[in-house]
Amino acid sequence: MSDRVSDRVREIKGSGIREFFDIAQRMEGAISLGVGEPDFVTPWSIREACIFSLEKGYTSYTSNWGLLELRESLSDRIYKESGVYYEPEGEILITTGVSEAFDLALRAIVNPGDEVILHEPSYVSYKPCTTFAGGTPVCVDTGVEDEFKLRAEKLEEKITARTKAVVLSYPSNPTGATLGRKDLEAIADVVNEHDLLVISDEIYGKLTYEGEHTCFSSLNGMKEQTILLNGFSKAYAMTGWRIGYAAGNKEIIEAMMKIHQYIMLCTPITAQMAAVEALRSDDEVERMVSEYNRRRRLMVEGLREIGLSCFEPKGAFYTFPSVENTGLTSEEFAKRLLLEEKVVVIPGSVFGDCGEGFVRCSYAVSQYELKEALERMGRFLDNYLR
Amino acid sequence: MINPEKAGIDAVQALIELKVSPERNTGYDSVAERISRFPEVKSVRLVSGEYDLLIVVEGNTMKEVAYFVAEKIAPLEQVRNTVTHFLLKTYKENGEIYEEEEKGERLAVTL
Numbered sequence: 001m002s003d004r005v006s007d008r009v010r011e012i013k014g015s016g017i018r019e020f021f022d023i024a025q026r027m028e029g030a031i032s033l034g035v036g037e038p039d040f041v042t043p044w045s046i047r048e049a050c051i052f053s054l055e056k057g058y059t060s061y062t063s064n065w066g067l068l069e070l071r072e073s074l075s076d077r078i079y080k081e082s083g084v085y086y087e088p089e090g091e092i093l094i095t096t097g098v099s100e101a102f103d104l105a106l107r108a109i110v111n112p113g114d115e116v117i118l119h120e121p122s123y124v125s126y127k128p129c130t131t132f133a134g135g136t137p138v139c140v141d142t143g144v145e146d147e148f149k150l151r152a153e154k155l156e157e158k159i160t161a162r163t164k165a166v167v168l169s170y171p172s173n174p175t176g177a178t179l180g181r182k183d184l185e186a187i188a189d190v191v192n193e194h195d196l197l198v199i200s201d202e203i204y205g206k207l208t209y210e211g212e213h214t215c216f217s218s219l220n221g222m223k224e225q226t227i228l229l230n231g232f233s234k235a236y237a238m239t240g241w242r243i244g245y246a247a248g249n250k251e252i253i254e255a256m257m258k259i260h261q262y263i264m265l266c267t268p269i270t271a272q273m274a275a276v277e278a279l280r281s282d283d284e285v286e287r288m289v290s291e292y293n294r295r296r297r298l299m300v301e302g303l304r305e306i307g308l309s310c311f312e313p314k315g316a317f318y319t320f321p322s323v324e325n326t327g328l329t330s331e332e333f334a335k336r337l338l339l340e341e342k343v344v345v346i347p348g349s350v351f352g353d354c355g356e357g358f359v360r361c362s363y364a365v366s367q368y369e370l371k372e373a374l375e376r377m378g379r380f381l382d383n384y385l386r
Numbered sequence: 387m388i389n390p391e392k393a394g395i396d397a398v399q400a401l402i403e404l405k406v407s408p409e410r411n412t413g414y415d416s417v418a419e420r421i422s423r424f425p426e427v428k429s430v431r432l433v434s435g436e437y438d439l440l441i442v443v444e445g446n447t448m449k450e451v452a453y454f455v456a457e458k459i460a461p462l463e464q465v466r467n468t469v470t471h472f473l474l475k476t477y478k479e480n481g482e483i484y485e486e487e488e489k490g491e492r493l494a495v496t497l
Contacts, residue, residue, distance in 0.1 A: 021495045032494040041488040124497045173497075240490075344494050 012128045017347060020335055024344045031373045033361040034344035036173065038237040038317070042274070043284035046236065049277030050270050058269050064261040066094020066245070067272045073279045074245060082215035084223055086247040093253050093260060094275075096267045098203050098231045098244040099125065100260070105199050105227045105246060106133035106165075108255035114164035116199075119150040120352030121320075123173045123201075127352075135164070141354035144311050144322065148177035152186035159190070165197040168216055171204035174351045174360035175320040176296075176313020181214045188219045197252075198226045203244070204316040206235035206285060209293045211314070217247070224249050227256075234316075235285050236278045243271040292317050295363040295370055302370070303361070306378035307385050317364045320348065324357045326384040334359055341376040387482045391475070397444055398472065399428070400451050402459070404439040405467040414438060417464040426454050437469070448472060 024034060041047075065071065071088035079085045086092050095101040102125070110116065112134040118126045120139045130137040138158050142148045155166065168187070170179045179187075191198055200216040217226040231244025246256055296313065303310040303321045310321035323333045330347035337343050348355030363370060390397065404421075408414050414432050418439060422430045428442040441459075445451040452470065460468050476484055 025494045027494070030494060032492075034495040035492050036496040037492060039489065039492070041490050346495070346497065350497065 008132065012131060017331060017334075017350065020331070020338070020347075024338055027338065027342060027344075030338065030342040030344055031365070031369050031376070032344040033363070033365060033373055034346050035362050035364055037239040037364065038234060038288065039364045039366065040237040040288055042237050042241070043278075043281055045281045045284070046238070046274050046278045050274040053270060053273035058273055060269060062094075062266045062269050062272060064257055064266055065089075065092070066267055067269070067276065070094060070272050070276050070279075071245075073276060074247075077279055078215070078228075078247065082218040084215060084218045084228075086228075087250075090250045091247055091253055093246045093257050094267050094272060095231075095244050095246055095260065096264055097233065097242040098201060098229045100242075100264060101229045101231075101244050101246040101256070102126070102199065102201065103129050103133070104256040104259050105229065105252075106130055106135060107259055108252055109197055109227075110135040110164055113162060115160060115162045116164060117155065117158050117166045119155075119167070119169070121148070121172075121174055121348060121355035121358070122167075122169055122351055124350060126167055126169070136162070138163070139352060141352070142175075142177070143354065144320075144358075147311060148172060148175040148320070149179055149183055150187065152183075152190050155187060156190050156194075159194050159196070163194065163196060165199055166191065167199045167201065169201040171208055171213070171313075171315025173204065173316055174318050174346065174348065174355065175311070176316045176318045177311075178208055178211070178213070178315040180211060181219075184214055184216055184219055188216070188222050191225055192221060196225065198222070199229065200226055201229045203229070203231055203234050205230065207289060207292060207317060208315045209289075209296060213315070227252055232275050232278055235289075236281075237288065238271075238274070238278065241268075241271040241274060243267055243275050292363065295365075295367060298367060298370055299361065299363045299374070302374035303377075306374060307381050317362055319361045319363065320358050321361065322358050326381065328384065330356055330359050337377065337380050341380045343373050343376050343380075387480065389476070389484045391484075397446060398448050398451055399442060399444045400455075400473060401471045402441050402443055402455060403437040403469040403471075404441060404459070404465055405437045406439055406464045407466060408438075409464065417462065420462070421459065424454075424458060426451075426458075437467070 071092045075086050075088045110133045114135045115138045116130045116135045117138045119142050127137045140154050140158050142150055205213040217223045217228045227248040229246050232238040299319050300310050308321040313319055330349050334345050334347045346360040348358030406417050409416055418430050426443050428444050430441045433440050443451050
């Protein structure tokens with residue numbers, strides 16, 4: 001058989017820098033600023049709740065929707081934090097991470113050829129997932145001059161008769177950019193006018209260091225238009241548990257559940273049990289957030305001191321400095337930095353063409369590692385900037 | 387918060403249970419205050435249960451601590467009995483866990 005792999009999958013380009021990643025994964029003594037997950041271990045109370053649930057014998061399937069207790073706690077939590085009420089029965093679906101929720105959302109709403117607008121630089125899976133779902137990704141570039149915010153005017157330029165949805169992902173991976181209420185309201189106006197859906201991935205929402213995170217569905221009239229995606233990975237340091245959720249209007253959530261019940265059946269019960277406890281243990285979240293904030297300041301200042309221009313990120317745990325003044329492409333910069341000084345950063349081009357000229361540096365590492373990495377990067381830059 | 391074991395501090399500490407006879411009018415106070423004055427004694431507490439005072443004594447060696455108890459504490463008129471527990475290892479102190487912060491095994495690159 002010659003066509004073992006489907007055309008749809010074959011057409012997705014494998015990442016060209018996989019080789020670089022392989023070297024990075026294996027290099028001894030490297031400091032990695034290339035990580036996209038917290039360096040904290042899941043808080044003990046959450047792990048303990050999971051262990052206890054296993055001791056009690058909670059090892060079975062749950063409802064396709066997820067444990068009702070968890071959906072109820074989430075409903076309360078979302079209402080308390082953003083003033084939007086989602087019914088625990090019918091408007092909330094527990095998923096195996098936001099990754100699954102994102103895939104379900106697209107598959108639930110996209111017809112072949114429908115366009116989905118994404119802002120770049122962005123998380124790597126939005127584009128291929130759109131293609132897998134049969135949609136056509138349409139990218140809007142955001143730039144450092146706009147602090148990597150998606151501007152309503154730029155969004156509007158890309159809207160056509162085929163546009164079905166807009167993906168919003170703020171605070172942003174990889175830039176650390178956030179959108180304020182005014183920015184979001186301008187986007188909401190455009191969405192309203194053109195009757196679009198919004199998939200709002202707010203996984204980094206709790207990691208907002210200046211101002212408050214605004215939930216997109218809390219804006220006037222947006223609840224019906226928005227599929228809110230969020231989870232426990234980043235704020236509660238639970239990446240490996242794979243648990244997230246989608247909240248939105250009944251029709252869409254029901255459609256997502258239809259897919260979820262056939263492909264996933266339900267999210268593992270152990271993760272759901274842990275998540276119930278997570279919603280009770282916010283002290284730890286506050287502690288982690290204030291530690292990230294300290295490191296954020298340390299890193300932005302450090303990068304500027306060694307000669308890189310760095311936009312001030314206000315959310316997530318990434319900085320996105322420009323490396324243009326070195327005369328290197330972002331991929332070359334990352335490769336040489338790894339080989340010469342053993343520091344891993346991610347070339348911005350991975351996150352879209354407009355990420356070229358930047359690198360993503362994660363500050364989800366200890367302050368000690370951060371300082372050491374900055375020192376090594378400073379040494380490296382001395383050779384290129386003088 | 388310093389973990390003395392890691393800092394290479396070799397001081398020896400012991401928890402010592404004391405059964406004492408309370409005195410008329412002052413109860414346990416006078417003997418507790420008397421014991422508190424020794425610089426070797428780091429803390430003195432009146433507790434409920436099998437014995438009366440729980441004190442912490444620090445010295446350079448086990449012998450030094452043992453002699454201190456035998457020579458200064460046990461002979462006191464009100465002290466009826468002593469039980470000495472040398473501290474071997476501290477796992478948590480004043481709310482701080484002494485072991486390294488837990489680190490998960492993360493991959494060097496995740497997007």
